[in-house]
Amino acid sequence: MGVVHGQEMVLNIGPQxxxxxxxxxxxxxxxxxxxxxxxxxxxxxxxxxxxxxxxxSYEQVIPFTDRCDYLASMTMNFGYVVAMxxxxxxxxxxxxxxxxxxxxxxxxxxxHLLATGVFGLDLGAFTPFLHMLRDRExxxxxxxxxxxxxxxYNYMWVGGLSHDLPKGFVEATLKFLDYFEPKxxxxxxxxxxxxxxxxxxxxxxxxxxxxxxxYGVTGPNLRASGVNWDLRKxxxxxxxxxxxxxxxxxxxxxxxxxxxxxxxxxxxxxxRESVKIVRxxxxxxxKDGDVHQSMPKKIRPPKGSIYSRTESPRGDLGYYIESDGSxxxxxxxxxxxxxxxxxxxNEIAGGWLMSDVLAxxxxxxxxxxxxxx
Amino acid sequence: MKRYFTDIYESVSSILxxxxxxxxxxxxARNDNVTLQYPEEKWPRPERNIGFDHNxxxxxxSRLHVDMDDCIGCLKCERACPVDCxxxxxxxxxxxxxxxxxxKHKGVTSNGxxxxxxxxxxxxxxxxxxxxxxxxxxxxxxxIFMTGGPNAKKHPIDYEFSExxxxxxxxxxxxxxxxxxxxxLNNSKQEAEA
Ligand code: SF4
Ligand code: SF4
Numbered sequence: 001m002g003v004v005h006g007q008e009m010v011l012n013i014g015p016q017x018x019x020x021x022x023x024x025x026x027x028x029x030x031x032x033x034x035x036x037x038x039x040x041x042x043x044x045x046x047x048x049x050x051x052x053x054x055x056x057s058y059e060q061v062i063p064f065t066d067r068c069d070y071l072a073s074m075t076m077n078f079g080y081v082v083a084m085x086x087x088x089x090x091x092x093x094x095x096x097x098x099x100x101x102x103x104x105x106x107x108x109x110x111x112h113l114l115a116t117g118v119f120g121l122d123l124g125a126f127t128p129f130l131h132m133l134r135d136r137e138x139x140x141x142x143x144x145x146x147x148x149x150x151x152x153y154n155y156m157w158v159g160g161l162s163h164d165l166p167k168g169f170v171e172a173t174l175k176f177l178d179y180f181e182p183k184x185x186x187x188x189x190x191x192x193x194x195x196x197x198x199x200x201x202x203x204x205x206x207x208x209x210x211x212x213x214x215y216g217v218t219g220p221n222l223r224a225s226g227v228n229w230d231l232r233k234x235x236x237x238x239x240x241x242x243x244x245x246x247x248x249x250x251x252x253x254x255x256x257x258x259x260x261x262x263x264x265x266x267x268x269x270x271x272r273e274s275v276k277i278v279r280x281x282x283x284x285x286x287k288d289g290d291v292h293q294s295m296p297k298k299i300r301p302p303k304g305s306i307y308s309r310t311e312s313p314r315g316d317l318g319y320y321i322e323s324d325g326s327x328x329x330x331x332x333x334x335x336x337x338x339x340x341x342x343x344x345x346n347e348i349a350g351g352w353l354m355s356d357v358l359a360x361x362x363x364x365x366x367x368x369x370x371x372x373x
Numbered sequence: 374m375k376r377y378f379t380d381i382y383e384s385v386s387s388i389l390x391x392x393x394x395x396x397x398x399x400x401x402a403r404n405d406n407v408t409l410q411y412p413e414e415k416w417p418r419p420e421r422n423i424g425f426d427h428n429x430x431x432x433x434x435s436r437l438h439v440d441m442d443d444c445i446g447c448l449k450c451e452r453a454c455p456v457d458c459x460x461x462x463x464x465x466x467x468x469x470x471x472x473x474x475x476x477k478h479k480g481v482t483s484n485g486x487x488x489x490x491x492x493x494x495x496x497x498x499x500x501x502x503x504x505x506x507x508x509x510x511x512x513x514x515x516x517i518f519m520t521g522g523p524n525a526k527k528h529p530i531d532y533e534f535s536e537x538x539x540x541x542x543x544x545x546x547x548x549x550x551x552x553x554x555x556x557x558l559n560n561s562k563q564e565a566e567a
Binding site: 059062063066147148152154162186189190193194196 | 433
């Protein structure tokens, strides 16, 4: 007996659906439970940030970069200031660089905690999500101590930081890391090796390395496919070249290389590496150095353009800035890593069951604020 | 056959693993409590050191406050704001650096700057504000700050300022009746001259 094909049905998931991580509409063609095609529709969160940046001065762009990837604002700031400093040829002192790295890595931990926690939540595991959110809260407390804000920081400025670390920050961070390190193993046991979770994610949504590279997928999603590519190692910016850390890649421990479980596990391993980086950066943090030292009085870059990329928790975050010599950017373009991750969805999720599509979407860790900008 | 038994073993062990974590939390529930009965209980606010000593300064983000007695109306904060939610209007003062008792205008700021302008309108729309703090840095008199700033006793840090009406979130800092009072003053001066 051959396979019976039923009538194809078009189904909309979202835009108001908690599992779409923002406001995203997926139009799926289903044949019974099997998905044959997925078309993502974007634009529900479009706030014209790139256009708006053309009308504000270079300092005023930073709050807008915050709001693109609102789960990793520090790294969004970081990418922008690195691009601006290359454009204006500014060299900042080591204290600034180390503080930036500490903040970026803490942000990476916070972002990955949310990503893995929400991934579990998409599959119905509620407890790990609460545990991870609880610890993310402690990182956010550290950020609040530093710059007052809990989510949208506006902390890194072109040529420096808005202000120095507050008293007691280093001690509080070390205390947090001591508390946090055993918790990572707990998360791994609680969620990663849970039989139900493994059954739902291992061998599901396999992304082979060629597909990932062809679609321009970056970050943990690419590394989970077994490609060792991390801008912090391969194109070091800031002081990453002075720090010692590994780049975890997917090994297919529970199934095939590049499956959803690998994407989860790579993020968990990156949390461990980030803890290592923060510890080293705190050790090497220079005692003195003015964080306002190389800040230009008026930000007016020379005529020209720059494309610079940094590694955000979601991948390769690029900023293209075109300057016409005035004090507002002529054009500012962000290359969003989550956008390319969403692009590959149809390729890797076609042929899977309806319930797996949300698992695959969750494993890609997209943030719609960054996709739509 | 082997697969069947490993499946059973893994299922049971992962359930036991999860349950043992739950058990640990059950006994540490008192120390590990993260849920608070919100309006009655609140998280303690982090220790803050606020003031103008930049070495021990904790930045805060809260609602904005302006000390009008110190504001010289230089518009620097208005220009720094990326969302244009600060609106300032100024008028020339009759005499530089002199108090105008009628409209409660102070002529000299606490930094000793003599004011040439009277601020007749200083509105901040807090519902538009994105709490970026950019307006507080360029102020030459350090008179615009997030509450809890230099005078923390007078303006306690306050994160809960919801209002039933959106227009209540437009904070008007200019002295009441400054515009009309100033016009009256100028009129009476002209009449006296005539
Ligand atoms: S905090 Fe930012 S958005 Fe709010 S008034 Fe100041 S500059 Fe404008
Ligand atoms: S920058 Fe300060 S002094 Fe100038 S208008 Fe604003 S609040 Fe007043």
